[in-house]
Amino acid sequence: MSQTPTAAKTEPGLSSTGMTHRQVMQSLTGLLMGMFVSILAGTVVSTSLPVIVSDLNGDQTSYTWVVTATLLATTVSTPIWGKLADLANRKLLLQLSLLIFVIASAIAGFSQDTSMLITMRVFQGLGAGGLTALTQIVMADIISPRERGKYMGLFGAVMALGTVGGPLIGGFITDAINWRWNFFIALPFAALAIFLIQKTLHLPALSKRKVSIDYAGIVLLSAGVSALLIWVSLAGNDFQWISATSAWMVGGAIVALIGFVIVEFKVSEPIIPLSMFKNRTFTLSVIASISVGVSMFGTSVFLAQYMQLARGANATQSGLMTIPMMAGLLIISTIAGALISKFGKWKAIMVTGSVLQLTGLYLLGTIHYDTNFVLVSTYMFLLGAGLGMVMQNLVLIVQNAVTPAEIGVASSGIAFFRSLGGTIGVSVLGALMATKIADILGSRSAELGAAIAALGEQGKDLAASLAAGNIPAVHGLPDSVRTIIESSYGDAVAHIFMVAAPLSLLTILAVVFMPNLELGTQTRHEREQTDAAAAAASDPDAELHAAETNLVQVSEAALAATPHLDDKNTPARS
Structure with a gap:
């Protein structure tokens, strides 16, 4: 007789899944490596972007879109991957998303202009959407919510390692070799991740059922979100905020999103089941995730x-200077995860983090x-610590609050709205920064013009570049111009942080009003078995129906195995 989940929990050294810690870690090896690859490939270029965009003759809008393109594709594709995870082989989907991601990364290394780079960043985002959704879903398959806290800490540590190591590696490669090699560095790690996932990740088999994909929902969601974000990025530069173009783009986006809502109510397998918003924990987690x-x-x-632009650091120095924020995320997320697993309490930790x-x-x-x-380092550490206590645990408490059948789409839904918040944030904050830096430099135009004029012939190219809106390589500028540029960018960046700060009040309010549900001790598979047993127990005729079904199946099998007579008295069976 197979061992029940409760029996598994009584044996020393076993988790609630019946797996030892070593077996869980083996299963997570490829998953962690895949996550590390996606983070590394994304962060390795973060400190190099000012250099990359400058080398490709891009402006502030291009800089924003190099980031936004990936976030937008990740945002749109995350719920799609999550839905596919409820319908198809999760291991295969993981490997496919990883393959898409790294191939796009490699091609991005050959970019000749910002348009090609942005296009490849879109494909990177498609792969990243799969990795973002599937890693959380697979975690729910093999680890219970109560135990998941300490493993979430491990994921947080890998995230921080990739986030800290990426900028350092990327900065060193950019300064020592060439920025293009940033896009190639993830390839060997990706190959190893695909191999490890194949060898070590063992998941419960999905029950076979008819697959239905919401193609209309995918198209409408993609069109609506993309139109809004493109409008935010281009308005004020390519056309006016209040103009016919703005009206067409915003109107089209609203029509697409309304159509998406209508479709989601009607289809049998919606990308984002709107009924899930009846769940208070899910709804508040969506608000916090944004x-x-x-x-x-x-x-x-x-x-x-x-x-780089306000403190004159090069790419390597920039990576080193952002370590305090990632250290806060790494250290505090690990501690918070361990405390949640030990005591089963999450709310106080998340309120503190928010x-x-x-x-x-x-x-x-x-x-x-x-x-x-x-002081800057202290502020970064505090922000990293707060994010480390909230970000991963939002997925944990949602998975704990929904039914087993909804775990995949709920997990990807939270990741979707987090990416959506990030995409909107980068687009809006990027647009605000472009406007702010133009205003600041405009107010100091006389001072800047005098400093450039004093450079003689050397200043002509710099003046043309600044007039075109291109991002300057600050650490190579003469001191007289450099001070003006640094102070202008420093004030502009501080301005967008101050604009973003009030949004964090939403996180605090959402976490405070979340139901303080106790964390479960069963995996997704065990919960499905428990729910099925409970449903059978509540139906007085369930046992009789099961016995009748079993008797019919046995009779049919016996009949099929009996030799058929074929004589003149008994007709042959066809």
Whole structure:
């Protein structure tokens, strides 16, 4: 007789799944490596982006879209991957998403202009959407919510390692070799991840059922979200905020999103089941995830610009200077995960984290180009600590609050709204920064013009580049111009942090009002078995129906195995 889940829990050294810690870790090896690859390939270029965009003759809008393209594709594809995970082989989907990601990364290394780079970043985002959704879903397959806290800490540590190591490696490669090699570095890690997933990841088999994919929902969601984000990025530069073009883009986006909502109510397998918003935990987690996305992605993008354009750091130095934020995320997420697993309590930790998120963003909104770096480091650490206590645990509590059948789409839904928050945040904050830097430089045009004129012939190319809106290589500028540029970018970056800070109030309110549900001790598979047993027990005729079905199956099998007579009295069976 097969061992029941409760029996498995009584044996020493076993988790609630009946797996030892070693077996769980073996199963997670490829998963962690895949996650590390996706983070590394994304962060390795973060400190190099000012150099890359400058080398490809891009402007602030191009800089924003190099980041936004990946986030947008990740946002749109995450719920699609999550839905596929409920319908198809998760291991195969993981490997496919990883393959898409790294091939796009490799091609991006050959970019000749920002358009080609942005296109490849879209494909990177498609793969990243799969990795983002599937890693969380697979975790629910093999680890119970109560135990998941300590493993979430491990995921947080891998995330921080990739986030810290990526900028350092990327900065070193950019300064020592060439920025193009940043896009090739993930290839050997990706090959290893695909191999490890194949060898070590063993998942419960999905029950066979008819697959139905919501193609209309996919198209409408993609069109609506993309149109809004493209409008935010281009309005104010390519056309006016209030104009016929804006009306067409916003109107089209609204029509597409309304159509998406209508379709989701009607189809049998919706991408984002709107009925899930009846679940209070899910709804509040969506609100918190949007705010967390703005904080996580917005700060990581613009902190790199602050370090290089406001403090004159090169790519390697920029990576080193962002370590305090990632150290906060790494250390505190690991500690928080261990505490949640040990005590089974999550709410106090997440409320504390959301307050730290608000505090860190507000303090970063007060910095200038010459602020004492010890203070800047402290502010970054506080923000990282807050994100580490909230971000991964939002997925954990949602998985704990929904039914087993909804875990895949719920997990990807939270990741979707976090990415959506990040995408909107980077787009809006990027547009605000482009406007702010233009205003600041405009107000100092006389001072800047005099400094450039004093350079003689050397200043002509610089003047033309600044007039075109191109991002300058600050550390190579003459001191007279450099101080003006640094102070201008320093004030502009601080401005967008201050704008983002109030959004963190949403995280605090959402976490405070979440139901304080106890964390379960069963995996997704065990919950399905328990729910099935409970349903059978509540139906007085269930046992009789099962016996009748079993008797019919046995009779049919016996009849099929009996030799058929074929004589003149008994007709032959066809």
